[in-house]
Structure formats: C-alpha cells, structure tokens
Amino acid sequence: MSTPRSLCRLLISPLFLISALASxxxxxxxxxxxxxxxxxxxxGDARQSYALYLPASYSPDRSWPILxxxxxxxxxxxxxxxxxxxxxxxxxxxxxSNNSRNGPVDIAREAIEWxxxxxxxxxxxxxxxxxxxxxxxxxxxxxAWAGNGGxxxxxxxxxxxxxxxxxxxxxxxYGTAGVDDFNFDEVxxxxxxxxxxxxxxxxxxxxGGHEWIPESLTEDALAFLxxxxxxxxxxxxxxxxxxxxxxxxxxxAELQSSDEPQQRSIVAVLQRDAVGPSDTVDRRVARRxxxxxxVADAEHGRELLAAAKYAExxxxxxxxxxxxxxxxxxxxxxxVSRAATHEKRRALDALDRAIAQGFDDPNRIxxxxxxxxxxxxxxxxxxxxxxxTSPPPKP
Numbered sequence: 575m576s577t578p579r580s581l582c583r584l585l586i587s588p589l590f591l592i593s594a595l596a597s598x599x600x601x602x603x604x605x606x607x608x609x610x611x612x613x614x615x616x617x618g619d620a621r622q623s624y625a626l627y628l629p630a631s632y633s634p635d636r637s638w639p640i641l642x643x644x645x646x647x648x649x650x651x652x653x654x655x656x657x658x659x660x661x662x663x664x665x666x667x668x669x670x671s672n673n674s675r676n677g678p679v680d681i682a683r684e685a686i687e688w689x690x691x692x693x694x695x696x697x698x699x700x701x702x703x704x705x706x707x708x709x710x711x712x713x714x715x716x717x718a719w720a721g722n723g724g725x726x727x728x729x730x731x732x733x734x735x736x737x738x739x740x741x742x743x744x745x746x747x748y749g750t751a752g753v754d755d756f757n758f759d760e761v762x763x764x765x766x767x768x769x770x771x772x773x774x775x776x777x778x779x780x781x782g783g784h785e786w787i788p789e790s791l792t793e794d795a796l797a798f799l800x801x802x803x804x805x806x807x808x809x810x811x812x813x814x815x816x817x818x819x820x821x822x823x824x825x826x827a828e829l830q831s832s833d834e835p836q837q838r839s840i841v842a843v844l845q846r847d848a849v850g851p852s853d854t855v856d857r858r859v860a861r862r863x864x865x866x867x868x869v870a871d872a873e874h875g876r877e878l879l880a881a882a883k884y885a886e887x888x889x890x891x892x893x894x895x896x897x898x899x900x901x902x903x904x905x906x907x908x909x910v911s912r913a914a915t916h917e918k919r920r921a922l923d924a925l926d927r928a929i930a931q932g933f934d935d936p937n938r939i940x941x942x943x944x945x946x947x948x949x950x951x952x953x954x955x956x957x958x959x960x961x962x963t964s965p966p967p968k969p
Contacts, residue, residue: 622688625650639703643670644712660792676711727799734764752782756866884914902931
C-alpha cells in the first residue's frame with residue numbers, strides 16, 4: 575500500500591494578473607452581502623467559479639482583507655461556510671475555488687489565476703492583506719502559493735509544505751490537525767520547526783480527522799493572521815502523542831509489507847479499535863491508519879485510471895474498499911477498473927456494492943465509456959434501471 579502523502583508544487587506569482595484587470599467591468603454591486611454565495615462565475619470563463627462571502631458591511635469605499643481557500647475536492651462552499659461567521663465579525667472577504675482540486679497542478683494554477691483576476695476586478699481588496707487557506711493537498715498549494723510572495727499568511731489544515739520546509743518563510747502560518755488525522759504528526763512537526771526558527775505560527779488540534787479547521791477555531795485563526803493574536807509555540811509532545819506516532823508508523827509498515835490475508839487481519843483489528851467508545855491512543859491510531867491508507871490508495875487509483883493502467887488501478891481500489899468497505903465511491907471506481915480489465919462479474923459485483931452503499935448517479939454511469947462492454951448485460955441494465963426508479967436520497 576502506498577504512503578498517505580501527495581506532494582505538489584505551485585509556481586505562480588500571486589498578483590501578476592492585476593495589470594490586466596482594466597479589461598473587466600464586473601463589480602460587486604449585484605453580489606449579496608452577509609450570506610454565502612455558492613457560485614460566482616468568473617467573467618471571461620464561466621467554467622471557472624468560486625464561492626464567496628462578503629461581510630454585511632462590505633463597501634467598495636475602502637479595501638478589505640481576503641482569504642482564498644483551496645479545497646482538495648473543489649468544494650469552494652465548504653471552507654467559505656466554515657469561515658463565514660468569523661469573517662463577518664472580523665470584516666474579511668472569504669473566497670473558495672470551485673475548480674482547484676488535488677491532481678494536475680495546471681488545473682489548480684488556472685483556477686487560482688481566474689479567481690485572482692475576477693475577485694480583483696469585482697472587489698475592493700487590500701493587496702497587503704491577502705491570505706490563503708487549504709485542506710490537505712489544498713494546504714500544500716496554499717503554502718506553495720505563499721512561498722512565491724505577496725501572501726501575508728496561511729491557514730494550513732491537515733497538511734504542511736510539499737517536501738522540505740523552505741529556508742525563508744515571510745508569512746504567518748496557522749496549522750490545524752484533528753487528533754484522528756493521519757497527517758497530525760506532520761502538521762505538528764511543521765509548526766514546531768517554524769516556531770524553533772522564529773517564524774510567526776500557531777498550532778491548534780481538535781477532536782476530528784482529516785478535515786477543514788472547525789468553525790470554533792476560525793476566529794482565532796483570522797485574529798492570528800491579522801496580528802491580533804501573538805505567535806505561540808506548540809505544546810511539548812505528550813507520552814500519548816509519541817506512542818501514537820510510533821504505533822501509526824508501525825501499522826503502516828505492517829500493512830505495506832503484508833500479503834492479502836495478513837492485511838485483512840490487520841484491517842479487522844484496526845476497524846474494531848476505530849469504533850471504540852473512548853478517545854484512546856488505539857482509537858486515534860486506528861482511525862489515522864485506516865483513513866490515511868484509504869486516501870493514499872484512492873489517490874493512486876485515480877492516477878492509474880487516468881494513465882489507463884487498469885489492472886494496477888483495480889488493485890489500488892481493492893485495497894481502498896478493504897479499509898473503507900462502506901465507501902460508495904471506492905466501490906464505483908473498482909467497478910470501472912474491473913470493467914476496463916474485462917472482468918465482467920467482478921465489475922458488476924463492485925457496482926452492486928457501490929449502489930448498496932449509496933451510489934446514486936445513473937448519469938455518471940451513462941457517460942463512463944469503460945462500461946460500454948457491459949451495456950447490454952441484463953444485470954447491468956437492472957442495476958442502472960433500479961437507480962433511475964429509486965427515490966432520491968434524503969438530504
């Protein structure tokens with residue numbers, strides 16, 4: 575099994591587009607204040623969009639600080655909603671790209687360029703108070719973006735720098751990680767090293783996993799980035815924290831070096847520990863290993879599918895469903911991979927499992943060319959027909 579880490583680099587000058595903004599006539603006059611706008615289409619390319627929060631008091635008569643958010647799944651609304659309350663109190667604009675995602679850097683670069691161009695055309699932005707935030711791969715992008723200059727601070731959720739920490743860091747860093755996050759030790763180590771160097775930083779942990787900073791911490795995060803909260807060194811690692819880090823490394827190594835029967839035994843133990851009623855070291859470790867392994871295998875599976883390496887992709891998705899048997903998307907991707915390798919029965923078995931776990935998008939099946947060889951199979955037809963006639967999922 576692959577390790578739960580994906581490296582990325584973003585080479586972009588954050589304000590290089592400002593000189594071209596005179597060609598845009600858009601304004602913020604038509605944009606609502608005081609509520610989250612899920613989609614603002616970029617002038618010039620409606621395929622590019624972002625979620626937006628403008629404080630109720632927003633006026634173009636003065637310039638405003640802005641936080642650009644990068645979600646690994648292009649879910650711009652999620653971080654914007656998370657920061658909205660704190661932004662209203664602090665007087666910040668929050669923007670979340672609906673196009674930047676984990677994967678090819680060119681896609682993220684284009685999304686950021688359009689987001690910068692459009693927001694600077696529409697809004698009164700203080701270019702000395704531009705900040706970025708990201709989750710997981712989005713955090714790596716946000717940090718890389720800041721490393722090119724013009725960014726005053728970064729909120730890094732569930733990931734640190736891609737590779738080694740740069741020698742020179744000229745921006746504030748607020749790092750967060752849930753206690754069940756497989757990247758907890760990475761974010762903690764990054765914050766500790768930044769503190770040792772004298773880089774203004776803060777580290778905040780919370781009850782949770784690999785996810786965006788919780789709303790309860792967003793007020794402090796914005797206050798720190800704006801200089802209203804001082805830097806603070808992370809607390810020294812506890813004995814439990816050290817033990818969790820050691821066990822995490824041990825279980826990852828065991829999974830990666832074991833054969834399939836041994837992997838199933840290990841996963842069974844971890845799945846039992848992961849649902850324990852108390853917040854113990856064993857529960858934290860189990861949740862970190864299971865989710866970290868799933869994320870690594872899912873990312874690898876997508877890369878292999880894109881490269882038309884279908885047999886290898888199927889192996890990655892088999893490992894993904896082993897650790898997350900309740901994940902509909904993993905079963906669906908396994909079905910696609912098995913269909914591509916002409917394993918009809920195994921593909922249909924996986925598709926049935928995907929539907930049983932909640933997959934509910936027949937249109938996606940219709941547009942998946944790798945299913946073409948199954949189109950006339952009675953079992954395939956029954957599965958798709960059942961999706962079309964079943965009631966919509968509850969919100």
